[in-house]
Amino acid sequence: xxxxxxxxxxxxxxxxTCGVIDVLMENGIDFDGAVGVSAGATFGINYKSKQxxxxxxxxxxxxxxxxxxxxxxxxxxxxxYNVPFCYDELPxxxxxxxVKTFKENPMEFYCVxxxxxxxxPAYHKCTDGGKEDLKWIQASASMPLVSRPxxxxxxxxxxxGPSDSIPLKFMEDKGYDRIxxxxxxxxxxVKGQQKFMPLVRVMLRKYPNMIECMEKRHLMYNEEKRYIxxxxxxxxxxxxxxxxxxxxxxxxxxxxxxxxxxxxxRKAGMEKVQAIKEFFE
Numbered sequence: 001x002x003x004x005x006x007x008x009x010x011x012x013x014x015x016x017t018c019g020v021i022d023v024l025m026e027n028g029i030d031f032d033g034a035v036g037v038s039a040g041a042t043f044g045i046n047y048k049s050k051q052x053x054x055x056x057x058x059x060x061x062x063x064x065x066x067x068x069x070x071x072x073x074x075x076x077x078x079x080x081y082n083v084p085f086c087y088d089e090l091p092x093x094x095x096x097x098x099v100k101t102f103k104e105n106p107m108e109f110y111c112v113x114x115x116x117x118x119x120x121p122a123y124h125k126c127t128d129g130g131k132e133d134l135k136w137i138q139a140s141a142s143m144p145l146v147s148r149p150x151x152x153x154x155x156x157x158x159x160x161g162p163s164d165s166i167p168l169k170f171m172e173d174k175g176y177d178r179i180x181x182x183x184x185x186x187x188x189x190v191k192g193q194q195k196f197m198p199l200v201r202v203m204l205r206k207y208p209n210m211i212e213c214m215e216k217r218h219l220m221y222n223e224e225k226r227y228i229x230x231x232x233x234x235x236x237x238x239x240x241x242x243x244x245x246x247x248x249x250x251x252x253x254x255x256x257x258x259x260x261x262x263x264x265x266r267k268a269g270m271e272k273v274q275a276i277k278e279f280f281e
Contacts, residue, residue: 001177001178001280002032002033002175002176002177002178003030003031003032003033003176003178003179003180003280004031004032004033004034004035004171004174004176004178004179004180005021005031005033005034005035005044005047005179005180005181005182006034006035006040006166006167006168006171006179006180006181006182007021007034007035007036007037007040007041007043007044007182008037008040008165008166008181008182008183008184008185009036009037009038009039009040009041009140009141009159009160009161009165009184010038010039010040010161010184010185010246011038011039011143011249011250011251012039012059012248012249012250012251012252012258012261013039013184013185013246013248013261014038014039014040014042014043014055014184015043015055015056015059015248015258015261015262015265016182016184016242016246016261016262016264016265016268017039017040017043017044017182017184017265018043018046018055018056018059018262018265019056019261019262019263019264019265019266019267019268019269020182020240020265020266020268020269021043021044021046021047021182021269022052022053022056022265022266022269023265023266023269023270023273024047024180024269024273024276025047025050025052026052027273027277029273029276029277029280030107031047031107031180032106032107032108032176033107033108033109033110033171033174033176034047034048034107034108034109034110035109035110035111035112035123035167035170035171036109036110036111036112036140037111037112037140037159037160037161037164037165037166037167038112038140038141038143038159038160038161039141039184040182040184041111041112041137041140041141041160042055042137042140042141043055044109045097045102045109045126045129045137046097047107047109048101048102048105048107048109048126049097049098049099049101049102049105049129050098050101050105051097051098051101054095054097056258056259056262057095058090058094058095059258060255060258060259061095061255062090062094063252063253063254063255063258064253064255067082067085067089068081068082068085068086068090069081069082069251070082074146077148078147078148079142079146079147079148080143080146080147080251081141081147081251083138086138087134087135087137087138091134097129099128099129099130102126102128102129103127103128103129108125109125109126110123110124110125110126110167110170111123111124111126111136111137111139111140111160112124112140112160112163112164112167112170113136113139113140113142113150113157113158113159113160114157114158114159114160114161114162114163114164114210114213115155115156115157115163116149116156116157116158116204116207116209116210117155117156117207117209117210118209119163119207119209119210119211119212119213120163120209120213121160121163121164121167121170122155122157122160123167123170124136124140132152135150135152136152136157138150139152139157139158139159139160140157140159140160141159142157142158142159143158143159143161143250144158144159144162144200144203144204144210144214145196145199145200145203147159158210161217162210162213162214162217163213163217163220164220164224165217165220165221165224166181166183166221166224166225166228168181168224168227168228168231168237169224169227178279178280179237179238180237180238180239180240180276180279181228181232181237181238181239181240182239182240182241183225183228183239183240183241183242184241184242184246185225185241185242185245185246186241186242186243186244186245187225187229187239187241189225189245190222190225191217191218191221191222192218193215193218194214194215194217194218197211197214197215200214238272238275238276238279240268240269240272241268242264242265242268243268246261246264248260248261
């Protein structure tokens with residue numbers, strides 16, 4: 001048996017994921033491996049570093065801090081989430097990410113980004129919590145239109161969501177056969193076409209494959225949701241998801257709203273804890 005965890009992204013809908021994973025950690029549920037996309041990666045890394053409560057703590061503390069995210073940052077740098085603050089000052093100075101535990105924990109952790117030259121997903125295995133790993137986490141969470149592409153080696157990347165939003169099949173291909181999926185949309189959610197495609201075509205005009213990827217994202221996403229529902233009905237996976245839309249801003253500035261969604265995640269997690277323990281027996 002190989003136990004895996006899959007975490008969907010969704011910007012601050014990721015507070016729901018934080019609530020779920022904190023409950024799972026509190027209940028001593030371990031995984032052999034995990035994969036996170038976008039916010040699922042930035043917040044999910046705390047599972048491997050075993051830091052219960054860290055993600056919701058720093059988001060509530062800094063959600064009104066212009067160093068964290070702001071329109072000013074977007075206009076001046078091209079990134080709505082300020083890169084030096086988010087991927088250097090915050091994890092290494094202000095709310096310390098436990099890199100030592102992350103490195104020593106045998107749990108595999110993957111993040112997903114999109115290669116904007118090919119329009120295909122790229123999967124990176126984070127190993128030591130160093131600068132390269134954080135660069136991949138940054139790439140995974142770099143939302144198109146409000147983030148600059150991230151250069152790693154000879155390739156260029158953006159958010160993993162457009163190419164593989166809920167990478168259950170990736171984990172299955174890695175040999176994981178007892179998988180928990182955390183979604184941040186209700187089970188019956190259907191994604192529509194990207195509303196800002198005219199702007200996408202202008203801003204990503206040098207990358208036609210990325211444009212095509214974003215044009216077809218809704219088709220990929222809805223197929224992944226269908227596949228997950230079918231596996232869930234057959235009892236082959238367990239899914240933890242919100243019952244209703246979370247209705248939270250991607251750049252939420254109200255700590256109370258962050259706490260609300262976090263608590264919804266905790267409640268959903270607690271409702272599934274016993275079933276997950278039995279699933280892993």
